[in-house]
Amino acid sequence: MEQILANGVYLGAQYAMIALGLTLIFALMNVLNFAHGQMYVLGGFVTYTFYGQLGFPFVAGLVMSCVTLFILGALIERFLFAPVIRRSSRDESTMLLAAGLAFFFDAVILLLFGEKQRGVPKIVNGVFNWDFRLIMPYDRILICVLAILSIVSFILFMQYSKTGRALRALAQDRTAAQLMGVNVDRYSMIGFALGAMLAGLVGGLLVTITGVNLGMGGPTSIKAFMMVMIGGAGVISGAIAGGIILGFLEAIGLAVLSQYGDITYLMIFVSLMIFLAIRPQGLMGKPWG
Amino acid sequence: MKRRVVLKSAVAAVALSAFAAGGAWAENPVLKIGFVGVTSGPAAAWGISNQRSMETRAAWINETGGYTIGDTTYDIEIVSFDDQKDPKRAIAGMEKMAQEGIHYVVGPNVDDGAAAVRPVAEANGIMYFPYAFPKELYTAPASNAVLGMVANYQSGPAIYKYLMENKGVKTVAFIAANESDPLSQRDGGVAAAKELGLEVVSDNVTYQVDTTDFTPVLTPVLRTRPDLLVLSGVSPANAPQLIRSARELGYQGLISTETAQDAQVLQEGAGDLANGFISVGGASTPELASDAMREFVKRYTDMFGEYNDESNTKVYALEYILETLKANPAAIDDVNAFQATMDGFEAPNPYMVGDAKLRYVGSTSFGQKRQVAVPLVVNVYQDGAFETLFVAEVD
Numbered sequence: 001m002e003q004i005l006a007n008g009v010y011l012g013a014q015y016a017m018i019a020l021g022l023t024l025i026f027a028l029m030n031v032l033n034f035a036h037g038q039m040y041v042l043g044g045f046v047t048y049t050f051y052g053q054l055g056f057p058f059v060a061g062l063v064m065s066c067v068t069l070f071i072l073g074a075l076i077e078r079f080l081f082a083p084v085i086r087r088s089s090r091d092e093s094t095m096l097l098a099a100g101l102a103f104f105f106d107a108v109i110l111l112l113f114g115e116k117q118r119g120v121p122k123i124v125n126g127v128f129n130w131d132f133r134l135i136m137p138y139d140r141i142l143i144c145v146l147a148i149l150s151i152v153s154f155i156l157f158m159q160y161s162k163t164g165r166a167l168r169a170l171a172q173d174r175t176a177a178q179l180m181g182v183n184v185d186r187y188s189m190i191g192f193a194l195g196a197m198l199a200g201l202v203g204g205l206l207v208t209i210t211g212v213n214l215g216m217g218g219p220t221s222i223k224a225f226m227m228v229m230i231g232g233a234g235v236i237s238g239a240i241a242g243g244i245i246l247g248f249l250e251a252i253g254l255a256v257l258s259q260y261g262d263i264t265y266l267m268i269f270v271s272l273m274i275f276l277a278i279r280p281q282g283l284m285g286k287p288w289g
Numbered sequence: 290m291k292r293r294v295v296l297k298s299a300v301a302a303v304a305l306s307a308f309a310a311g312g313a314w315a316e317n318p319v320l321k322i323g324f325v326g327v328t329s330g331p332a333a334a335w336g337i338s339n340q341r342s343m344e345t346r347a348a349w350i351n352e353t354g355g356y357t358i359g360d361t362t363y364d365i366e367i368v369s370f371d372d373q374k375d376p377k378r379a380i381a382g383m384e385k386m387a388q389e390g391i392h393y394v395v396g397p398n399v400d401d402g403a404a405a406v407r408p409v410a411e412a413n414g415i416m417y418f419p420y421a422f423p424k425e426l427y428t429a430p431a432s433n434a435v436l437g438m439v440a441n442y443q444s445g446p447a448i449y450k451y452l453m454e455n456k457g458v459k460t461v462a463f464i465a466a467n468e469s470d471p472l473s474q475r476d477g478g479v480a481a482a483k484e485l486g487l488e489v490v491s492d493n494v495t496y497q498v499d500t501t502d503f504t505p506v507l508t509p510v511l512r513t514r515p516d517l518l519v520l521s522g523v524s525p526a527n528a529p530q531l532i533r534s535a536r537e538l539g540y541q542g543l544i545s546t547e548t549a550q551d552a553q554v555l556q557e558g559a560g561d562l563a564n565g566f567i568s569v570g571g572a573s574t575p576e577l578a579s580d581a582m583r584e585f586v587k588r589y590t591d592m593f594g595e596y597n598d599e600s601n602t603k604v605y606a607l608e609y610i611l612e613t614l615k616a617n618p619a620a621i622d623d624v625n626a627f628q629a630t631m632d633g634f635e636a637p638n639p640y641m642v643g644d645a646k647l648r649y650v651g652s653t654s655f656g657q658k659r660q661v662a663v664p665l666v667v668n669v670y671q672d673g674a675f676e677t678l679f680v681a682e683v684d
Contacts (some may be wrong), residue, residue, distance in 0.1 A: 003508060004505075005327065007505045009505060010502075011488035011505075041456075044603075052358065052557065060353060060640065061600060106329060110329075110333070110337075114553060114594065114595060115328075115333045115334045115337040115338075115552070115597075116334055116525065116554050116595075116597065117334070117525055117529060117554045117557075117558055118554075118557055118558075119529060119558035119559070120557065121560065127537050127538075127539070129539065132539070134505075135538050135539065136504075136539070137537045159658045167359075202393040206501070209501075209502065210501035210530060211526075211529060211557070213333075213334075213526045214329070214330075214333050215329065215330040215332070215333055216499070216501070218330065220499075223499075225366075250505070251505050254505040254506055254508075255505060255508065255509070256492075258494050258506070258509045259493060259509070261495075262467035262495035262496060262497065265497055
């Protein structure tokens with residue numbers, strides 16, 4: 001039981017971080033960013049390059065992932081999403097753009113980093129072993145703590161900073177925010193950049209545990225969408241709740257159902273379908289959008 | 290008037306460029322060889338190493354004047370199609386090859402894709418070289434598929450037997466991704482292990498192919514305390530993570546797989562924790578590699594930045610196709626002639642030292658010669674490189 005709980009907390013923390021960026025972008029711009037997983041992968045590759053290849057400290061690699069993805073996110077919003085949103089009122093226009101971006105990033109990643117799985121040296125050696133009841137490598141514990149700290153910092157930033165308040169106002173009512181003097185264009189760009197930065201940050205954190213490869217983007221996006229659906233689209237607390245719930249469902253399923261084969265995700269998908277049929281807006285979303 | 294001048298200039302430019310392009314290619318006629326396989330997604334490494342091996346070899350041939358078959362010297366062009374590991378896409382890829390008049394295709398990389406393209410290949414006179422293991426692809430009445438590597442049911446028993454005799458292995462556990470290839474390889478491995486008298490202590494734990502943290506997946510398997518943990522059909526992307534998680538969970542037994550791996554990937558993903566990991570290597574070792582093999586590795590590295598160890602095996606399919614065509618030029622657009630040539634075909638193996646031969650094998654496993662003969666090299670990973678555990682032959 002101790003192992004299941006620990007796995008659940010660890011998986012939940014990383015999943016929540018992945019979902020945060022996606023839901024932030026959706027909340028601000030009503031954009032389903034299908035390239036979120038690819039942004040996560042890019043973040044992993046930036047940390048891989050700086051920490052694993054060039055020998056910079058791990059923290060420097062993480063910072064570079066954040067900076068790179070922040071700038072990339074800002075550019076994407078300013079030169080791609082903003083013009084499309086301005087010119088087209090159809091939601092599918094931004095969806096197609098996001099899907100195209102995902103394919104584009106896959107191609108760029110293949111060109112720059114190749115097809116192989118990449119990994120970096122462990123940041124902490126050793127394994128915590130409590131009488132074989134709870135086994136957890138120290139690097140996983142550290143990454144879990146860092147993920148939780150990042151989530152708390154993000155919540156505090158959104159709650160108390162001027163930028164955070166502006167972003168929340170934008171998410172609640174774009175027109176009202178504009179009437180109250182919020183520079184909508186600027187904060188849309190900052191919000192998108194922050195969402196991309198969160199993807200880069202979690203990619204950089206997890207490259208120390210899971211490594212990174214070209215093909216991780218799509219499945220990561222799918223999991224992120226699942227978490228957002230569970231928690232409620234566009235709700236920060238919902239993304240965190242969705243991530244933690246998915247993490248615990250996975251940990252419990254893998255421990256309890258493993259003897260029946262790989263049915264954990266089958267059960268999760270069935271539960272999700274039933275749940276969405278009853279509560280389509282997710283746990284914390286509003287039915288009116 | 291102005292418009293007419295512009296039009297004339299445009300027509301002249303198009304004609305000139307077409308002439309120039311034609312001139313560039315007119316030196317040799319082009320022989321197109323296809324590749325249909327996975328070059329995107331988590332298993333991209335399998336197909337990309339295929340595609341890049343073919344492109345490297347083709348560029349090498351073209352640079353040195355082309356490849357002579359009968360009285361004609363050809364430039365080789367590789368036509369590639371990413372099937373995204375989706376059987377429907379694989380069928381579309383094989384249909385594309387048929388439309389382009391291609392008769393020889395390397396791939397697909399996985400079982401369901403290889404099975405899906407069989408009707409298209411047989412209906413359109415295409416010989417294809419899959420990296421997939423279902424025996425029905427290579428057993429009569431199937432005729433057009435040639436296994437491009439050593440199958441797990443050929444390498445698995447050899448590895449288990451070696452480990453029983455040399456490492457005292459008595460119990461074994463299997464873990465596989467929840468996909469057709471790994472699952473069929475697991476079932477084949479379980480059957481082979483039981484036949485050899487090993488006790489199978491766990492064989493029902495599987496994982497999603499996109500799993501990134503294997504600690505929860507491996508925990509129930511390692512509770513059975515096997516002497517040997519077999520990672521059935523594991524992809525190069527997942528192998529380091531599985532090894533790392535197993536070792537971090539305190540597992541000290543042996544770990545093996547029947548798929549080819551890459552030493553650099555293992556080093557980056559698992560570091561010293563991968564020491565002792567046993568895998569089926571590419572069909573080359575430093576002791577086996579000829580000068581041509583070293584030249585191939587150098588050219589591949591120059592073209593793509595880094596080499597992929599899997600290409601030690603994947604260099605062979607194109608060579609087999611071209612050498613067989615050279616042996617019987619009539620086969621260039623007639624796969625029946627190709628098949629007739631396969632039985633008695635033999636040519637020097639340029640990638641191995643000594644008097645090794647290229648020849649078709651598979652009579653024991655498939656009842657007909659539908660497999661390329663590449664050495665079965667079993668490696669053990671140690672400190673960033675593979676060391677040869679033993680070398681064997683199929684058939």
